[in-house]
Amino acid sequence: MQIRSTTDDDLDVFIDTVYAAFGRFPETPIEGGGLWWSALETDRCLLARTADGRPVGTAAAHSFELTLPGESLVPVSGVTAVGVLPSHRRQGVLSAMMRHQLAQLRARGEFLSVLLASEAPIYGRFGYGPATYTARVTVPRHRAALAVPRGRGAADGPATGATDGSVEVLRRAECGETLEEIYDRYRRAQPGALSRPHRWWDLRAGQPPISPAPRYVAVHRDADGAPDGYASYSIESGTLTVDETVTTDDTAFTALARFVLGHDLVSKVVFEHVQPEHPLRWQLADFRAGEVSSDTDWLWVRLLDIPAALTARGWFTDGELVLDVEDPFLGEHGRYLLTVRDGKADCVPTDREPDLSLDVRDLGSLYLGGTTAGTLVRAGHIRAHRPDATTLADALFRAERSPHCLHWF
Numbered sequence: 001m002q003i004r005s006t007t008d009d010d011l012d013v014f015i016d017t018v019y020a021a022f023g024r025f026p027e028t029p030i031e032g033g034g035l036w037w038s039a040l041e042t043d044r045c046l047l048a049r050t051a052d053g054r055p056v057g058t059a060a061a062h063s064f065e066l067t068l069p070g071e072s073l074v075p076v077s078g079v080t081a082v083g084v085l086p087s088h089r090r091q092g093v094l095s096a097m098m099r100h101q102l103a104q105l106r107a108r109g110e111f112l113s114v115l116l117a118s119e120a121p122i123y124g125r126f127g128y129g130p131a132t133y134t135a136r137v138t139v140p141r142h143r144a145a146l147a148v149p150r151g152r153g154a155a156d157g158p159a160t161g162a163t164d165g166s167v168e169v170l171r172r173a174e175c176g177e178t179l180e181e182i183y184d185r186y187r188r189a190q191p192g193a194l195s196r197p198h199r200w201w202d203l204r205a206g207q208p209p210i211s212p213a214p215r216y217v218a219v220h221r222d223a224d225g226a227p228d229g230y231a232s233y234s235i236e237s238g239t240l241t242v243d244e245t246v247t248t249d250d251t252a253f254t255a256l257a258r259f260v261l262g263h264d265l266v267s268k269v270v271f272e273h274v275q276p277e278h279p280l281r282w283q284l285a286d287f288r289a290g291e292v293s294s295d296t297d298w299l300w301v302r303l304l305d306i307p308a309a310l311t312a313r314g315w316f317t318d319g320e321l322v323l324d325v326e327d328p329f330l331g332e333h334g335r336y337l338l339t340v341r342d343g344k345a346d347c348v349p350t351d352r353e354p355d356l357s358l359d360v361r362d363l364g365s366l367y368l369g370g371t372t373a374g375t376l377v378r379a380g381h382i383r384a385h386r387p388d389a390t391t392l393a394d395a396l397f398r399a400e401r402s403p404h405c406l407h408w409f
């Protein structure tokens, strides 16, 4: 088998092979999403061919920036379009492509790779672990009243929590660069968020092709008229579905939630992509009115250079841990002393006794602070060699807020 990067000449073959492997991408672009292939970077697409030249497998990578805890922005590869023809599955084609791709990413000097997994059992063996999570919250309109914020001082505004800002409803084509600017400010402060490159906005990529229904965008502006949030939504059969809510602060989110929850001729409101620990359910007067479903993994993270990755993120508690990390797919093993002081980490090889022994996939899950070491110790995946190592790891890896990624690729 040969694995080679594509050129403009074989991009069509690449796309045909992806369609054949997935068997379900719509041929016709849908407004607001669905143009996934138009954002591909040709020289970052891999085609696997049999010895007689038949294309059988694909994998690609996008160039993104990922926000780490501590608002540190780093380049990452967003792995995508991974597929093997049904006739050639379970013969090692994907394994060969993953090995090839990880070596390529390292050669580019990248220390992190990320992806969205079509199925959860596929990527752990290649060293990826689930690192951000997402859920759907469904609110029936008749139970949609918001609670009066108990912590709000009289000087902060009216007791209803309403703000002096405004909401305007636009069609996507009328938004100009407003959404892109809001998204960019949001993602720079949100651990786990990916950049959405300019051309993705032009191509209307970055959102899943969920529905052919027209999309509306509610844009929130603060009291001075500056845009600080938007909610992109569609209405079908009495259900208003918000597929993306992007705000630079909680006030804008609350105002947009109030707007969609107050929409006439709608029986329920569905918020897609709500991050863990989001205050939305607490903001409802009836806590049980927000029904959580589709609680699942979103962004998977793979560390390619452990010291580089651990020193790149910000840290919020001082401490010292010895991590013994196995990387079975790449046949590597390393033991590292992680020392955190004043928000920064030092990470060097050591032969000290380990505090935690773990697989690189589990380090990927801890890395953005969205999964606790305690959970993975209890699951039997991480081994703690002293009783307080788990508590310390939980405190150390925590981010300033739960990591979250909205970008679809």
Ligand SMILES: CC(=O)SCCNC(=O)CCNC(=O)[C@H](O)C(C)(C)COP(=O)(O)OP(=O)(O)OC[C@H]1O[C@@H](n2cnc3c(N)ncnc32)[C@H](O)[C@@H]1OP(=O)(O)O
Pocket (backbone or CB within 6 Å): 021, 022, 079, 080, 081, 082, 083, 084, 085, 088, 089, 090, 091, 092, 093, 094, 095, 096, 115, 116, 117, 118, 119, 121, 122, 125
């Ligand atoms: C980031 C993204 O693009 S996600 C999209 C992933 N692609 C898809 O879901 C499209 C449909 N599926 C496919 O094209 C293929 O089944 C792939 C790409 C998932 C797997 O390709 P294959 O060439 O069959 O994988 P390969 O033969 O290298 O398998 C390696 C190992 O993973 C296991 N594996 C592969 N796919 C799966 C799966 N879907 N579920 C569980 N195990 C799997 C294999 O059993 C094998 O295990 P083993 O080493 O213990 O024998």
